[in-house]
Amino acid sequence: MTITVEFSMYSPSLPLVDLVESLPFRQLECEHGLCLKRDSDVFVIHIDPGDDISEEDLSAFDEVVEATSLGRTKGKDVYRLTVELVDDISEAFTPERFTAVEVEPMILTPDGWYEKKVFEDYETFDRLRTRFEEYGISIELISITQGSDSRGDSPQYGLTDRQYEALTLAISRGFYESPRQVSTEELAEEMGISQPSMSDLLRRGERQLLSSALEPQTHINALSAQERLQ
Incomplete structure (x- = not known):
């Protein structure tokens, strides 16, 4: 792929x-x-x-x-x-x-x-x-x-398999509810990884989903506008 x-x-x-x-x-x-x-x-x-x-x-x-x-x-x-x-x-x-x-x-x-x-x-x-x-x-x-x-063939929107697994688990366990229903430590234990690794998977996965949803050219236009103002 x-x-x-x-x-x-x-x-x-x-x-x-x-x-x-x-x-x-x-x-x-x-x-x-x-x-x-x-x-x-x-x-x-x-x-x-x-x-x-x-x-x-x-x-x-x-x-x-x-x-x-x-x-x-x-x-x-x-x-x-x-x-x-x-x-x-x-x-x-x-x-x-x-x-x-x-x-x-x-x-x-x-x-x-x-x-x-x-x-x-x-x-x-x-x-x-x-x-x-x-x-x-x-x-x-x-x-x-x-x-x-x-x-x-894939619903993962550019996510790696582990990012997709981590985000799916987090959503199903209520991690994104307010208040949260589960901690990253509990999610990490369920996936069999460390808490820092779990946090990193969620952070990278969240960023990828946001990046896919936003228009990349906006970043370049913003850079150009910033340089013209300097």
Whole structure:
């Protein structure tokens, strides 16, 4: 079962964040292959012509080794950048550990990256998130949706089996009633896990249900509006 995940990444080590901060609109589209090839250092960026950025301007950034104009498409100036990656980024995006396919261009802001990728399953994405956190890259999950091959067969709305089991148990035992009819400790004992693990399953499950119900683009629009006000 493949899943499509929308998420944002935040870290001062992420490439090109300083470049975006220098742009008038403080946002650009970008493609890269960090999850597909070890030490991939080529980024293709799409810049609004109104930003008035040249190859020389792009090459002036310390992390940019080379900038080449690829022309213009869909009203955007397109450049190929060869970028010097810091060690933490090269190690965090080890492609042998993760299989992820980019669905649409990444969006860069001064705060970080927004991505939409397809993963083999939830566990693959969760391993990526855990590894990123080990290298100081924080992840904000926006939404998870199941692939079309399984959507008709599963009522789980992108939840893992354990999240679905935990939420179903919690609802059936009155955990979400007011007042609550059961504690997380009691639910954990019934599932045969620790109380912190039970709380984590419920928290992640609740977030996934909310993410599925809300429009992901609202997050991007909010980021754009916030940057224009700064």
